[in-house]
Amino acid sequence: MARLNKKTVTAATPEAKDYFLWDDSIPAFAVRVWPSGRKVYVIHYRSGGRLRRYTIGQHGSPWTADLARDEAIRILARVHTGENPADKRSDDRKAMTIARFSRRFLDEYVDVHLKLRTRGEYRRSVELFIVPKFGSWRVADLSRAEVVEFHGSFRHIPYQANRTLGVLSKMFSLADLWGIRQDGVNPCRGVKRYREERRERFLTREEYARLGNSLDEAAEDMPEAARAIRLLALTGCRLREIQTLQWAHVNAVSKFPTCAVGKFPST
Structure with missing residues (x-):
């Protein structure tokens, strides 16, 4: 002692x-x-x-x-x-609902241990998919059968189905660690994830022209959004890169022809 x-x-x-x-x-x-x-x-x-x-x-x-x-x-x-x-x-x-546990999960795990971008992805899964479906359920009551059915309801969007399943699985791992669910069973374990096929598609010249016209019209009411979308289309940057772009990141000397900067091809 x-x-x-x-x-x-x-x-x-x-x-x-x-x-x-x-x-x-x-x-x-x-x-x-x-x-x-x-x-x-x-x-x-x-x-x-x-x-x-x-x-x-x-x-x-x-x-x-x-x-x-x-x-x-x-x-x-x-x-x-x-x-x-x-x-x-x-x-x-035993009486704790998934909605109540989700708040603790977001406050004590997501906001503390995850990077900013990952926090947004976890919150999206919790607030848009998990809580609307299971919010009133008790944490102790959710079974693997319900998880399989929930995962299957998003088979048309396999990427989101798999990401949401991963978030739910992490929630139940912590429920066990925190002593909220004491049967030692993670109902997400063994649920087969969907195969994700990577898709890549480029706009045609005509689609670029239509997009450019739409952005020109939107620029009067939403100039910042129109400029951001134009940059995304012209540079191939990720959305997060444009959202956090600073002047220090910009090379003022363009390596591209002037006609390619800020303009879409016309029909």
Whole structure:
């Protein structure tokens, strides 16, 4: 036994089997060290004649040894009043809807760990596809059969179907990690993704001319959008590159004929 602090928890090395490192000031408080190196703060207590285990959280942001100890003291105080925190948490988790869990997923995972562009893709899948379909469902209730049906409803857009399935799979991996779904089953596992065929098509000369005329008309009301689309068509840049373009990125000396810059071919 030792007082759990940043030094002792960091020094705890994984072994072939998981083990508990107990705090010497609060005997019910410990950090569980898994063979993978994952470290989780827990407390043990008795309720109704049975030994119970309550998981506080994984070591790292936001749980430090000091914060976890304070939480252990708070939870044990509830135990002394006759409450069973583990049962109450289990009931809360079983009742959690996918809409509510999605907000936590976006706030605590997507906005913290992903790059800006990837955040947008994840939010799109969550807000446009996952929540409208499953928002009122409980996280604990979603099965593989429902996921297969959901994935199949987007077979006409295989790229989006596969990306949304990937986001949903990550959500349920975290639901298991965060203790919200405790059956250890990711309902997305084993769902076969669609084959994605890369398609490439270029506008014809006539289509370029029609696009140019439409942009000329739109330039009065939406000049920035018209210019951005014209740049996309003339340069072949990605959308994100044009959206974040700065003057420092522009080479003022054109390598192209003057007639090709800012003008579409006429019919």
